[in-house]
Amino acid sequence: xxxxxxxxxAYGSLLFLVSLGLSVTxxxxxxVNLAHGxxxxxxxxxxxxxxxxxxxxxxxxxxxxxxxxxxIGAILxxxxxxxxxxxxxxxxxxxxxxxxxMSIAAATYFFGSxxxxxxxxxxxxxxxxxxxxxxxxxRLFLIGAVAALTTILxxxxxxxxxxxxxxxxxxxxxxxxxxGINVDRxxxxxxxxxxxxxxxxxxxxxxxxxxxxxxxxxFMVYFLLVVVVGGAGTIVGPLVAALxxxxxxxxxxxxxxxxxxxxxxxxxxxxxxxxPMGIRGRRR
Amino acid sequence: xxxxxRETIFELAFWLVPVAAFFLLPGYRVLGSQILIVALxxxxxxxxxxxxxxLTLGHAAFxxxxxxxxxxxxVHGWGEPLTGLVAGAAVxxxxxxxxxxxxxxxxxxxxxxxxxxxxxxxxxxANRAAFITGGVDGLxxxxxxxxxxxxxxDLSGRTAYVYSFVVLLLVFLFLRRLARSPFGLSLRGIxxxxxxxxxxxxxxxxxxxxxxxxxxxxxxxAGALLAQTTQFVGLxxxxxGRSADTMIMxxxxxxxxxxxxxxxxxxFMIAQDYLSGINPVYWQFWLGLLLVVFVFVARGGIMGAVExxxx
Numbered sequence: 001x002x003x004x005x006x007x008x009x010a011y012g013s014l015l016f017l018v019s020l021g022l023s024v025t026x027x028x029x030x031x032v033n034l035a036h037g038x039x040x041x042x043x044x045x046x047x048x049x050x051x052x053x054x055x056x057x058x059x060x061x062x063x064x065x066x067x068x069x070x071x072i073g074a075i076l077x078x079x080x081x082x083x084x085x086x087x088x089x090x091x092x093x094x095x096x097x098x099x100x101x102m103s104i105a106a107a108t109y110f111f112g113s114x115x116x117x118x119x120x121x122x123x124x125x126x127x128x129x130x131x132x133x134x135x136x137x138x139r140l141f142l143i144g145a146v147a148a149l150t151t152i153l154x155x156x157x158x159x160x161x162x163x164x165x166x167x168x169x170x171x172x173x174x175x176x177x178x179x180g181i182n183v184d185r186x187x188x189x190x191x192x193x194x195x196x197x198x199x200x201x202x203x204x205x206x207x208x209x210x211x212x213x214x215x216x217x218x219f220m221v222y223f224l225l226v227v228v229v230g231g232a233g234t235i236v237g238p239l240v241a242a243l244x245x246x247x248x249x250x251x252x253x254x255x256x257x258x259x260x261x262x263x264x265x266x267x268x269x270x271x272x273x274x275x276p277m278g279i280r281g282r283r284r
Numbered sequence: 285x286x287x288x289x290r291e292t293i294f295e296l297a298f299w300l301v302p303v304a305a306f307f308l309l310p311g312y313r314v315l316g317s318q319i320l321i322v323a324l325x326x327x328x329x330x331x332x333x334x335x336x337x338x339l340t341l342g343h344a345a346f347x348x349x350x351x352x353x354x355x356x357x358x359v360h361g362w363g364e365p366l367t368g369l370v371a372g373a374a375v376x377x378x379x380x381x382x383x384x385x386x387x388x389x390x391x392x393x394x395x396x397x398x399x400x401x402x403x404x405x406x407x408x409x410a411n412r413a414a415f416i417t418g419g420v421d422g423l424x425x426x427x428x429x430x431x432x433x434x435x436x437x438d439l440s441g442r443t444a445y446v447y448s449f450v451v452l453l454l455v456f457l458f459l460r461r462l463a464r465s466p467f468g469l470s471l472r473g474i475x476x477x478x479x480x481x482x483x484x485x486x487x488x489x490x491x492x493x494x495x496x497x498x499x500x501x502x503x504x505x506a507g508a509l510l511a512q513t514t515q516f517v518g519l520x521x522x523x524x525g526r527s528a529d530t531m532i533m534x535x536x537x538x539x540x541x542x543x544x545x546x547x548x549x550x551x552f553m554i555a556q557d558y559l560s561g562i563n564p565v566y567w568q569f570w571l572g573l574l575l576v577v578f579v580f581v582a583r584g585g586i587m588g589a590v591e592x593x594x595x
Contacts, residue, residue, distance in 0.1 A: 102569055221404060265404045266405060272398055
């Protein structure tokens, strides 16, 4: 019971880390981005390549995954995403499905479609016993890392000038523009940051979520769900949604394996019926 | 020549193409009947997405429901084709009606998620209920009776082709009539401006429920056709990939035009048959690239381009 809860929280915090960028895209620019999982996959592959081909240690590969994915995100935002902010949702869906297909095909071409292995450093492997239950050290590390990141991000949004600009832009982009906030620039930075976080999540998640070329489609629903249920443009909403979702999914797979992913999809439909505007309510 | 007569000639010429293909390309009748069936499915999506403007990512749910309904009927001893179609349509319509209430009240994002969720839910249900559906292996052992008690479904795909063609044509004529009716016009009005339509007395919710249910029923017919003509139902009939592909076909041809769905499907499936034979990974890459480029330069699709040329 405690073990399932623990695994669920570790899983949920990963979902949260990856989905946060999507929450910015949807909340700030009202952009339906189905390709968000591709950034997570990119981060995962950066980590794998850095470790296997260049012998970079795991802990050093993580920031690398963050930086490279953030750069990719910034470039794509500049070149492509930006042009579609005012397009209708069908265009955005088609565009991001196209991007997803391309990323999957490219990943299959370069890396094949099998699961990518990752060799964790020794100090992150194994388990500790506590209160009669086993806890994986890596999952403890994961929860700790996400908790630290969330605190930093929370401070960033709540205390810094940039954070205030993000909040103002989410609340009312038009008024924010009127006050002299460069909303486009705020969004570019937020998009790059969100992509980087997704990449970091993808790299951290190789051990938990797995990594193969089908990743963007396999987890697309989870990321979307976190944002839609949690409400876009906040930190607490997606965090709660991701943790609930993670625990539900792990518990479902553990207690009723014959039903499998059914639990999560059923939960999704029920949650959407119960909270059509998200748990905390969406502003748009 | 008046414009409506020109229109009629264009339409007649268009429908002669599949008839000619039947006689001139007998080796392609199996692929041909598949195209006709998927075109029917794309038509149903055009009603929902193109006319009513409901963004859906799970339309294959109804296609698959129709397919499994017809397939299961045949497996369990009722192989009569036409009643199979009706059953497929009915089951899909009931599901569509139930789902429509969740779909119509939300905005785009919520609609997208609900349709996606229902699609995945059904996929997972069919996957897990292997004792009924055959699960990953698919449902085999579908034996059809002769059509009208006369025409057997053979391997060359003759009956399948003609059968699919006639069903497609009938549904198309129905939809063409519907699109020009006050009902069809009100759907377009809702798509263009949802807040204004209630002001001129259109019951928006009810229209959308009707359109979604009808779209589901037609998708069910298409699914049932596929099950009957291929005598097999695979899990992919319910999959996200099918929903996405069909959406691509529709957009490629042009939404809200009916003919767009037909043209887009034919172009897509012929290209797929040719290119994915070379390498499926390349196919997916080029498809993705096509979509991205398409969004930027070619909205309106093939039929949109044709219309611009004719002006």
